Amino acid sequence: MIAFMPEINLQRRCKRQAWAPEHRFFAVTAPGLEPLCAAELKALGVEQVEARAGGVGFAGKLGAMYLANLHLRTAGRVLLRLKDFRVRRWDDLLRQAAAVPWEVYIPAGAPLAVQATLRQSNLKHEGRVAEAVFEAVAKHLAGLGLEPPVLAKPADQSAQRLLVRGEDRRALISLDSSGPHLHKRGYRLAGGKAPLREDLAAALLLLCGYDGSLPLLDPLCGSGTLAIEAALMARRLAPGGERGFAFEAWPSFREKTWQHLKSKAKEASRDRAPAMILGQDRQNQAVRLARENALRAGVEGDVDFSRADFFAARPPAGPGLLVLNPPYGKRLGSVRQAQDLIIRLGKHLRKSFRGWDCGVVLYVPEWAGLLGLKEKARLSAPFGGLKVTLLYGAVTG
Numbered sequence: 001m002i003a004f005m006p007e008i009n010l011q012r013r014c015k016r017q018a019w020a021p022e023h024r025f026f027a028v029t030a031p032g033l034e035p036l037c038a039a040e041l042k043a044l045g046v047e048q049v050e051a052r053a054g055g056v057g058f059a060g061k062l063g064a065m066y067l068a069n070l071h072l073r074t075a076g077r078v079l080l081r082l083k084d085f086r087v088r089r090w091d092d093l094l095r096q097a098a099a100v101p102w103e104v105y106i107p108a109g110a111p112l113a114v115q116a117t118l119r120q121s122n123l124k125h126e127g128r129v130a131e132a133v134f135e136a137v138a139k140h141l142a143g144l145g146l147e148p149p150v151l152a153k154p155a156d157q158s159a160q161r162l163l164v165r166g167e168d169r170r171a172l173i174s175l176d177s178s179g180p181h182l183h184k185r186g187y188r189l190a191g192g193k194a195p196l197r198e199d200l201a202a203a204l205l206l207l208c209g210y211d212g213s214l215p216l217l218d219p220l221c222g223s224g225t226l227a228i229e230a231a232l233m234a235r236r237l238a239p240g241g242e243r244g245f246a247f248e249a250w251p252s253f254r255e256k257t258w259q260h261l262k263s264k265a266k267e268a269s270r271d272r273a274p275a276m277i278l279g280q281d282r283q284n285q286a287v288r289l290a291r292e293n294a295l296r297a298g299v300e301g302d303v304d305f306s307r308a309d310f311f312a313a314r315p316p317a318g319p320g321l322l323v324l325n326p327p328y329g330k331r332l333g334s335v336r337q338a339q340d341l342i343i344r345l346g347k348h349l350r351k352s353f354r355g356w357d358c359g360v361v362l363y364v365p366e367w368a369g370l371l372g373l374k375e376k377a378r379l380s381a382p383f384g385g386l387k388v389t390l391l392y393g394a395v396t397g
Ligand SMILES: C[S@@+](CC[C@H](N)C(=O)[O-])C[C@H]1O[C@@H](n2cnc3c(N)ncnc32)[C@H](O)[C@@H]1O
Pocket: 191, 192, 193, 194, 195, 196, 197, 219, 220, 221, 222, 223, 224, 225, 226, 280, 281, 282, 283, 286, 308, 309, 310, 311, 325, 326, 327, 328
C-alpha cells in the first residue's frame, strides 16, 4: 500500500504531537547504576530527574531524549513514555492504545515488535496485550492511509520496539528510542575472553570520580574496555556519537536538531586526554584486540596499550587511579586461582602503589577485604548471571 497522506500534514502532526509537548522519559539502567545515571542526566541539564528501581525518569522535549541517547554512559536504553493509564477493563487498553499519534513515531511499513510484561495486572495475558497494541498501531496507520507495520520478533535489532507494562491497576506504553543496547558504542566488535560491559566500565570510573585529570592504569586490560571508556571520558567524547539509534527512523526525526547536538558535543570535546592512560595485559592477543578497539573508538592516540605482567612491570609515575577487572574463576580459570590472584594483587598494591586510588570489579564481595583498600564507595550490579561489586578505595600501606 502506498502512503497518500500529504507530506505537509504529517509534518504538521509531527510538530504538534511530537515536538510541541513535554514528554516523560525513562533511562533504563542495570539495577544499582541508577544514582550514577541520575547524576549524568543532571549534568546534561535535563529536568525532573528522578532515580527509581531499574532506571531514571526525566522530562523534556524530544531533544532531551536525543541528548540522553548521545551522552549517557551508564544507561541501557531510553524509553519515551507514550501512555500511562488506569486499567479497569480490557477496553481501557484498546482506547488508550488507539489514542496514541502513532504516525509521528512508527515509520510506515516498518518492522515493529511489541513486548508486554504483566504483574498482578487485570489485563491477564501478555501475548494478547502485545497483539492488541500491535493491532491498534496497524489500524491507526491504515486509517491515515499509511502502510501498517510488519510484526517483528523482540530480538530483531532493526525493529521499532514498544513495551507495555501492566502492574496492579496501571499500565504503561513506552517506545524504545535507542534500538540496540546503549552499551554497544560501536567500537567493540570482537570482545576478548571475558570483556566487561561498557556501561559497567563507565560506572566504575564514575564511582571513582574519574575525570581524566590524573594518570590511569588498567594492568589487566583484556580487550581494553576500562581504558577506552576512560579515554572517552577524559576527552569528553559522547559515547553515542558513532552509532545509530531507533529514533532516527521515526517520521518526527529532526536531522538538523540531531546534527546540531552532535556537533555541539564534538566542539565540547578535548583533542587529547589531559593525563596518561595505560592499558597492560600479559597476553599479546588481548593487547592487539585492545588496540583495535581503541582505534575504532577514535582514542588510539590517548591510550598506551602494551604487553606486561603486572607483577613484573615497573609502576608508572603516579599517583593516579588504578582500575582492575581481575579474572573470575567461573569464566577464566578456577575460583581458587581467582582468589589467590586477588591476594597477590592486594600485596602488590600495598608494596608498589601506595597513594594511588583503586577501582575494582569483584565477583565475590568478601574479597574486598583481601585487597586491603580503604573503602570510599561501592555498589553492586548484575552482570553475566552474577552480581558484581564495583568498589572504590585508596591503597594504603
Ligand atoms: C577479566 S579479564 C579483563 C577484561 C577486560 N576488562 C575487558 O573488558 O576485556 C582479565 C585479564 O587479566 C589478564 N591478566 C591476568 N593476570 C595478569 C597479570 N599477572 N599481568 C597482566 N595481565 C594479567 C588476563 O590476560 C585477562 O586478559
